[in-house]
């Protein structure tokens with residue numbers, strides 16, 4: 152069975168050459184994430200081009216998600232790339248330091264010195280390293296290591312209890328939005344939004360720069376959890392960004408927030424990505440822990456559209472194995488799990504014609520054994536409605552639009568298919584061609600039942616109004 156939950160993999164130094172990208176694609180990556188917190192704009196442009204070139208070679212569509220850094224404070228770089236901090240040692244965050252060593256490191260946000268005082272606790276690398284502030288002296292924050300460990304280049308710094316003062320979109324983000332538009336990002340992820348206004352501002356800048364992609368609100372601060380409904384109203388997708396979120400609201404609060412916001416996204420017909428530390432131990436080990444497998448499985452059961460890999464694929468030793476571990480976990484869970492939220496779409500008042508068609512399609516899959524759904528779509532909206540209905544049957548989004556094929560890579564249960572069509576085509580011929588295409592792909596066989604959704608006129612967005620139940624290979628309906 153084809154996997155319904157999508158896999159997002161962050162690209163970095165461990166996943167930048169053609170061989171690794173090819174293996175990631177073969178292992179089943181659906182969307183790549185370019186993390187603008189690391190690397191240069193040129194690196195990201197090159198990676199996006201390489202991924203698209205390799206995706207074409209594999210006959211696949213792969214989405215590109217550009218993730219802005221946001222107002223996150225980060226440490227600078229180390230001469231040796233990383234150091235090892237031991238409990239009890241002194242360590243200095245120094246705004247004038249350009250190359251770090253065992254005693255000190257730079258910070259990206261000089262104002263940090265006025266934001267912290269003696270007694271503050273600083274959490275580095277999503278809370279892995281804990282520093283206690285002893286004194287602030289000029290441009291130096293003198294700390295004592297409370298919890299040590301490995302500290303490498305550009306790791307984030309949070310203050311325990313949250314409270315960042317910087318605005319959501321930094322000057323770097325504004326420049327990176329232009330790069331994201333130039334590399335035709337299919338998704339733009341905004342870090343640390345507090346409100347709908349932050350998302351509106353990012354969208355305005357992205358559209359002004361010519362960006363066509365959808366917007367992802369990263370839920371990673373307490374204010375965003377409180378403002379979740381207004382943020383969902385103006386975003387196509389949310390990310391449960393558990394790294395920073397865990398630091399801000401406490402790790403123990405994350406699982407229930409995750410469940411709540413995935414359910415809300417589903418209810419509002421929005422997409423959701425579950426992110427961070429999903430297969431963390433695979434940075435160093437070829438197999439995941441049981442706890443990590445359970446974490447991925449639970450996100451699938453929560454109904455997330457996608458599960459995400461961060462350092463596992465960006466800088467870890469086993470990027471391909473990490474994708475493979477996610478892939479087998481998702482498939483196994485999907486085989487046994489009941490389809491979540493299935494009846495929600497049928498129970499609630501239906502808003503539009505396309506939503507009604509999606510509900511009818513879902514009902515058909517519950518009553519008959521349907522092998523696949525072929526959805527003709529221009530903008531992807533029919534595919535989104537069908538995906539929100541969450542049938543157990545694969546949904547093939549048939550579209551001539553390359554942007555749409557790349558966008559639906561994130562939609563749970565939806566698989567993009569390149570399908571040329573135009574408004575003068577005869578609908579009967581078009582549907583027959585769809586049947587042949589799915590048969591050619593092995594998605595259906597002669598004798599199977601399949602559903603087709605289509606609108607009139609063919610090739611115009613938003614017009615889906617027809618649901619057809621077809622027996623594959625049956626010549627009588629072929630007109």
Ligand SMILES: Nc1ncnc2c1ncn2[C@@H]1O[C@H](COP(=O)(O)OP(=O)(O)O)[C@@H](O)[C@H]1O
Nearest residue numbers: 161162163164186188189190306461462465466
């Ligand atoms: N483009 C990149 N270049 C270098 N290192 C990267 C890149 N992307 C990710 N990484 C590494 O992987 C780690 C985890 O990835 P991610 O979650 O994307 O970043 P972070 O947690 O730092 O925001 C990063 O801290 C960094 O060490």
Ligand SMILES: C=C(OP(=O)(O)O)C(=O)O
Nearest residue numbers: 371392393394395426427
């Ligand atoms: C995905 C996240 O954001 P980033 O990796 O950019 O810090 C997170 O905080 O979980």
Ligand SMILES: [K+]
Nearest residue numbers: 188218219220
């Ligand atoms: K980021």
Ligand SMILES: [Mg+2]
Nearest residue numbers: 371392394395
């Ligand atoms: Mg974050």
